[in-house]
Amino acid sequence: MARSSFTVALAAAIVVSSTGVAFAEWPEKPIKVVVPFRAGGTSDQVTRAFQAAIEENDILGQPLTVVNVGGHFSIGARQVMEAEPDGYNFLTIHIALMGGEGGGIFDFGYRDYEPVAATGQFCVLPMVRKDSGIDSMEELLAKAASEPDTLIFGANLGAINHMGGIMMQNLVDGAKFRFVQIGGGTANFTALTGAQTDATVLSAAEVANFTRMPDGSENPEAQIKPLAYTGPDRVEHLSDVPTMTELGYDMNYCIESWWFAPKGTPQEAIDGMAAALEEASQTPRITEFYESKMFAPVFRKGDDLQNSLDATWAAIEPIAKQASQK
Amino acid sequence: MIGDLGGALAHIFTPLPFFYVFLGTVLGIVVGAIPGLSGAMLIALTLPLTFYMEPVNAIVLLVAMYVGSITGGLITATLLRMPGTPSNVVTTFDGHPLAMSGRPGRALGLGIAASFVGGIVSWIVLLLLAKPLSIWATRFGPFEYFTLILMAMVLIASVSQGSMVKGLIAGFLGMLVSMPGVDPSAGQPRLTWDWYVLNGGLKLLPVLIGIFAVSQIIGDIVSIGKKIDRIDANLSGMLMSFRDWRRQAFNMLRSSVIGTWVGILPGIGASIGSIMAYTVAKNMSRAPEEYGKGSEEGIVASEAANNATVGGALIPLISMGIPGSVIDAILIGALMIHSIQPGPTLFLTNADVVWAMIAACLVANVIMLIVMMGSVKVVSQVMYVPRTFLLPVILVFCIIGAFALDNTMFDVWVMLGFGVLGFAMERAGFPLGPFVIGFVLAPLMEEKLRSGLMMTAGSIEPIFTRPLPLLFLSIAVILLIAPFIRAWRQSRIARSGNAPGLNSGEGDSTR
Numbered sequence: 001m002a003r004s005s006f007t008v009a010l011a012a013a014i015v016v017s018s019t020g021v022a023f024a025e026w027p028e029k030p031i032k033v034v035v036p037f038r039a040g041g042t043s044d045q046v047t048r049a050f051q052a053a054i055e056e057n058d059i060l061g062q063p064l065t066v067v068n069v070g071g072h073f074s075i076g077a078r079q080v081m082e083a084e085p086d087g088y089n090f091l092t093i094h095i096a097l098m099g100g101e102g103g104g105i106f107d108f109g110y111r112d113y114e115p116v117a118a119t120g121q122f123c124v125l126p127m128v129r130k131d132s133g134i135d136s137m138e139e140l141l142a143k144a145a146s147e148p149d150t151l152i153f154g155a156n157l158g159a160i161n162h163m164g165g166i167m168m169q170n171l172v173d174g175a176k177f178r179f180v181q182i183g184g185g186t187a188n189f190t191a192l193t194g195a196q197t198d199a200t201v202l203s204a205a206e207v208a209n210f211t212r213m214p215d216g217s218e219n220p221e222a223q224i225k226p227l228a229y230t231g232p233d234r235v236e237h238l239s240d241v242p243t244m245t246e247l248g249y250d251m252n253y254c255i256e257s258w259w260f261a262p263k264g265t266p267q268e269a270i271d272g273m274a275a276a277l278e279e280a281s282q283t284p285r286i287t288e289f290y291e292s293k294m295f296a297p298v299f300r301k302g303d304d305l306q307n308s309l310d311a312t313w314a315a316i317e318p319i320a321k322q323a324s325q326k
Numbered sequence: 327m328i329g330d331l332g333g334a335l336a337h338i339f340t341p342l343p344f345f346y347v348f349l350g351t352v353l354g355i356v357v358g359a360i361p362g363l364s365g366a367m368l369i370a371l372t373l374p375l376t377f378y379m380e381p382v383n384a385i386v387l388l389v390a391m392y393v394g395s396i397t398g399g400l401i402t403a404t405l406l407r408m409p410g411t412p413s414n415v416v417t418t419f420d421g422h423p424l425a426m427s428g429r430p431g432r433a434l435g436l437g438i439a440a441s442f443v444g445g446i447v448s449w450i451v452l453l454l455l456a457k458p459l460s461i462w463a464t465r466f467g468p469f470e471y472f473t474l475i476l477m478a479m480v481l482i483a484s485v486s487q488g489s490m491v492k493g494l495i496a497g498f499l500g501m502l503v504s505m506p507g508v509d510p511s512a513g514q515p516r517l518t519w520d521w522y523v524l525n526g527g528l529k530l531l532p533v534l535i536g537i538f539a540v541s542q543i544i545g546d547i548v549s550i551g552k553k554i555d556r557i558d559a560n561l562s563g564m565l566m567s568f569r570d571w572r573r574q575a576f577n578m579l580r581s582s583v584i585g586t587w588v589g590i591l592p593g594i595g596a597s598i599g600s601i602m603a604y605t606v607a608k609n610m611s612r613a614p615e616e617y618g619k620g621s622e623e624g625i626v627a628s629e630a631a632n633n634a635t636v637g638g639a640l641i642p643l644i645s646m647g648i649p650g651s652v653i654d655a656i657l658i659g660a661l662m663i664h665s666i667q668p669g670p671t672l673f674l675t676n677a678d679v680v681w682a683m684i685a686a687c688l689v690a691n692v693i694m695l696i697v698m699m700g701s702v703k704v705v706s707q708v709m710y711v712p713r714t715f716l717l718p719v720i721l722v723f724c725i726i727g728a729f730a731l732d733n734t735m736f737d738v739w740v741m742l743g744f745g746v747l748g749f750a751m752e753r754a755g756f757p758l759g760p761f762v763i764g765f766v767l768a769p770l771m772e773e774k775l776r777s778g779l780m781m782t783a784g785s786i787e788p789i790f791t792r793p794l795p796l797l798f799l800s801i802a803v804i805l806l807i808a809p810f811i812r813a814w815r816q817s818r819i820a821r822s823g824n825a826p827g828l829n830s831g832e833g834d835s836t837r
Binding site for chain 1: 370373374377461463465466507508510511512514523525646647648649655656658659663667668669671674731732733734773776777780781783
């Protein structure tokens with residue numbers, strides 16, 4: 001904590017000292033966006049789609065340079081937190097930032113950045129095997145409650161799917177899954193298909209890809225099926241799957257892509273970037289991208305974003321703590 | 327099927343796609359040969375460029391790079407004892423000694439031919455058995471993986487030359503070094519001393535390049551004033567004779583099958599394929615004492631297997647949308663950028679892309695063979711370039727490669743640090759092979775064992791009750807004790823005065 005407050009103080013000092021200088025037209029040089037994950041993942045695809053949309057339509061007049069910082073995502077996130085707040089450093093990340101802080105993996109969080117925008121949202125679906133004898137969310141949770149700690153739930157411990165599983169078991173008193181480290185979406189698809197695990201959550205795009213034919217009908221070869229959707233409304237291509245709310249469960253679990261800048265970044269750059277992202281999200285490249293990834297076209301900035309971040313943190317912090325306790 | 331494949335091949339032989347396959351293969355070979363730069367890096371860097379290309383051409387280019395990069399690494403592994411990519415580590419064990427004994431052409435020629443055979447065998451499996459094999463692979467659980475890796479780990483005991491104790495110490499040191507970072511099973515940081523850059527752990531590439539390439543560079547610098555004995559560059563034997571083919575055929579085929587099979591299993595890569603094929607070859611060889619001193623069988627086993635993992639890893643990618651290796655994960659990203667979703671329905675939605683991938687894999691292997699064979703004469707001269715010119719260039723590439731991996735300076739310091747450690751270990755007589763094997767395998771083994779234990783709430787019973795884990799465990803035990811039994815029997819025979827009979831029936835394995 002000491003370090004982050006020092007960073008804030010330092011950042012504030014820089015802002016104060018630079019207010020006297022007239023800020024030339026932003027942006028006047030290429031803008032660096034750090035993706036704290038390797039190339040090819042969802043965060044990387046979102047960032048690169050926006051990069052292409054902004055450049056193709058000449059929205060900013062300067063290119064975005066996407067830099068993938070691999071290893072644990074806290075490394076890239078911290079790089080941006082400590083970067084020069086000159087309006088040319090940005091970070092794209094998602095709920096993992098809050099999961100990591102809540103779980104005590106690192107000692108900084110979303111409050112140590114300037115929020116810029118949220119672009120697009122995807123929600124998840126609890127999955128079981130078709131031959132499991134479980135046909136509804138109710139049956140799954142009832143089984144988790146009557147035989148606690150026997151249903152094997154495939155997850156990436158501490159990450160999105162693990163927190164989703166914890167939220168699910170919190171819905172019914174006494175329900176408990178046995179969480180097992182499997183990994184991300186494809187690894188869990190593999191493990192569930194091979195009957196190594198009994199349940200998991202997958203993103204809408206993964207479910208559509210693994211269980212549906214191109215025309216939206218069911219793929220007869222798929223071994224697994226979704227039970228519910230954690231978004232506010234039913235999702236296209238999976239419109240036969242009910243939402244958790246419809247089933248009477250108070251659970252909404254969607255993941256947004258967040259754009260942050262270092263604390264002390266000039267307001268002009270924050271607003272400029274947010275406006276550029278908003279404009280880019282209207283372009284065909286992004287709308288098509290959202291459609292193919294089954295993202296909801298959510299866009300947030302300013303107070304709306306701040307409120308949404310605070311609300312997410314309030315909901316996720318206890319879940320993340322629970323996740324880290326095992 | 328034949329028609330689809332024919333159509334895809336016809337497409338690849340049109341000028342632009344052919345240019346991409348050729349370019350991809352050659353770039354892959356070059357990048358693969360340079361220690362520090364890996365195929366995964368080349369493909370990740372190329373990915374943004376493919377944004378603006380036709381999806382089919384983009385994927386053809388990337389697949390060709392994949393094939394080229396796995397092969398290129400054998401050049402530097404053989405000539406300089408610096409593995410170009412992690413999967414070529416095992417090639418250094420025998421490739422370098424053979425090259426140093428004055429037969430660099432022979433060593434390279436064997437490696438290239440084995441690479442080609444490995445690539446083609448796995449390609450045939452890819453073509454014919456993609457679907458059933460990848461469904462079978464989903465049933466491979468944590469205990470299956472754990473015992474499989476345990477089997478590979480046994481190599482620590484059998485690859486170490488000289489002191490067994492020193493080999494084991496090096497192996498355990500490698501395992502220890504793999505521990506810091508965010509715990510792969512619990513998601514909590516460990517052994518990081520609150521130093522956040524260690525959250526990502528010590529990564530494979532910087533450690534490996536440090537231990538093998540940088541330590542070699544330091545060693546060469548130390549002895550740079552000494553006059554190096556000129557060995558006669560003997561390029562004869564580059565092309566394998568009919569006799570060679572006959573002698574190596576079974577080894578090649580076996581190693582290719584092992585490589586393909588390891589490739590199909592998601593998440594374990596080419597390095598493990600070559601380690602396993604090498605272990606098996608050594609244990610089945612009639613001349614195991616040659617291994618590590620320039621055994622031709624050793625080179626063949628390692629190179630056939632690591633190339634075979636390419637085709638193998640494409641199998642779950644194409645039929646299930648599951649990446650078999652790091653590079654495959656990037657390939658999936660590349661497909662998705664073009665709004666193509668790899669998965670069970672890929673054959674229905676984008677058959678053209680699938681067939682182009684399969685065809686590109688074949689064509690890239692053929693181009694690889696031609697380009698590599700054609701350039702052996704020139705390339706093997708690298709051995710004789712004055713080290714004063716060569717070393718700075720390689721060191722620069724190592725540093726670029728370590729930095730470019732994740733864009734952090736920390737990795738560069740890790741690489742240099744491990745260079746010093748590797749140099750010190752060599753000087754003190756600790757072998758590097760076991761160190762690397764411990765480092766590569768320990769995290770995977772830990773992750774799988776812990777996943778398995780989480781599933782059974784702490785019981786290891788499945789290791790002894792499921793058929794595959796039991797089989798792997800038994801093989802591991804046999805591999806472990808076989809060398810001792812052999813040594814014991816030989817010493818008994820020698821004592822009883824039957825030594826001359828020892829070599830009878832082994833005429834075709836002596837050169």
